[in-house]
Amino acid sequence: MIKMKCPKCGGQMNFEEFVNVESEGGPWSYEGWHCVYCGEIVDPLILLNRKEARDLETVSVGKTRGKR
Numbered sequence: 910m911i912k913m914k915c916p917k918c919g920g921q922m923n924f925e926e927f928v929n930v931e932s933e934g935g936p937w938s939y940e941g942w943h944c945v946y947c948g949e950i951v952d953p954l955i956l957l958n959r960k961e962a963r964d965l966e967t968v969s970v971g972k973t974r975g976k977r
Contacts, residue, residue, distance in 0.1 A: 913942050913951075920946030 913922040922942040927950070930936040941952030 915944035915947060915949050916951065917949040918944060918947040920944050922949075922951070 911924070913924075914920070915922050922944050924940065925943045926938055926940050927943075928936070928938040939952055939954075941950055941955070943950050
């Protein structure tokens, strides 16, 4: 079994399937990790979006360095 620590609080995360059967576009589901302490949810798409946001921040900060 894979153990994962929450990136937000360091707590235990459980692997779960998240299901929405009342969606207007029909039922959908996805798998991800859910922290039993703080409620943080992490899945591959969330991780990708966070990585892209960090990459954009790095580029933005890098462009402003050295300007006066």
